[in-house]
Amino acid sequence: MKELNTDRKIVLLRLLHTMSPSLLYKWWKEDSTLSLTPQSFHPLSILSNGKTKVGELSYELERKFPILQQTLADIKSSGIEAIPISSDEYPLWLKSIHDPPPVLFAKGKKEIMHHHPLIGIVGTRHPSPYGVKAVRSLVRDLTEEGIVIVSGLAKGIDGLAHQTAIQAGGSTIGVIAGGFHHIYPKENHQLASQMAESHLLLSEHPPYETPQKWQFPLRNRIISGLSKGIVVIQGREKSGSLITAYQALEQGREVFAVPGPIFDPCSLGPFKLIQEGAKLVVSKQDVMEELRISPVHYWEHS
Known part of the structure; x- marks a missing residue:
């Protein structure tokens, strides 16, 4: 043959x-x-x-x-490309994990997933005003350094991370559960359409598949697998955000956590990660120094 x-x-x-x-x-x-x-x-x-x-x-x-x-x-x-793992277009970082998706379905600007560095931002679906402020500040600052933001297009921290990266003039990748014809949650349909046009959406499932509960933890390994490191901003002690963080550790990625108020249940996840050795993050420098990312220099012309 x-x-x-x-x-x-x-x-x-x-x-x-x-x-x-x-x-x-x-x-x-x-x-x-x-x-x-x-x-x-x-x-x-x-x-x-x-x-x-x-x-x-x-x-x-x-x-x-x-x-x-x-x-x-x-x-x-439908403007969707299927990328087999044997293709040179399949991202090398994702190939390196122990269970990479055999086929990636991509919609948008594929070149974004080959940009380095990529940083994953994940967190609770119900952020507090503190969490909203933290994700907007950190994502804006990282984006200004040319870092691509990867997240799961979920309600809450994920959606805010994508939106902030776009507003800051950067690039972002959304990894979804299910296929592109069934974007979840519905409130992020407009955001997903914008990302499919000017950024990038990825899934390991054909477009016609509806999202199932078991697909979300699987999606998380793709977020961490694409990224050089994962930042957790608010999340309960047993949450999808921590699943992503532990998958990142298994994949040899760096894990970062933004601390929060001690009386907020959504601070327990980041606290646990920090106790277990995750890098505490209060500014973009904490991420960049750990990953040895050089800052972008802007030159003024006289």
Whole structure:
């Protein structure tokens, strides 16, 4: 069989991810080209102890491809691009985590995800006035240094982080659960449309999939996987923000936390992270120094 084109690789990756995600990742790390060319000792056969037959997989791919080809065409006509993990356009930082999405669906300016550094900002869906002020101040200052802001397009801190980055003239990436045809929450539809036009939206799910509860923790690993570090601004002791922070630690990323008033339950998450070794953040310098990011210098012309 000849080398697969991009559309066939996308279908193959979705097919294999449904069958066995662990086998897919092992195969990709063994052969990043994901070639189905017949050979005596194909990596798939070896890794599956002979249970996966390359010939049978090739047949299944060609059987399902015509059905899914129309879906891929519909996706492209909506301005959405599917990026397989074997592509050079797939972000290198995300490839480095232990369970990267086999296919990324992207809408907007793809070049933004290759910009460095990217910093994730996450926090509670119900920020206090202090939290609102903190996220606006920190995101504005980081954006002015050329840092791209990554978040989850959720209500609260996430949405504020995206909005502030846009207002400050910077770039931002929103990682969503579910597909692009089902943006959640509804109050962020306009923000999502703006980001899909001038910034970037990402998902590991096809556009037609509705968001499910289990997809949100999975989404968080993409936020941290894309980022050089994660900043938590307000979050309860057991919250999605802390899940993102712990995933960042597992991925070898830096974790930062903004302290808050001691009587606010949403301060407990950042306090816990700081007690466990996260860097306390009160200004952009705390982030930049830890990540060794050089400040942007503005030169005046005489």
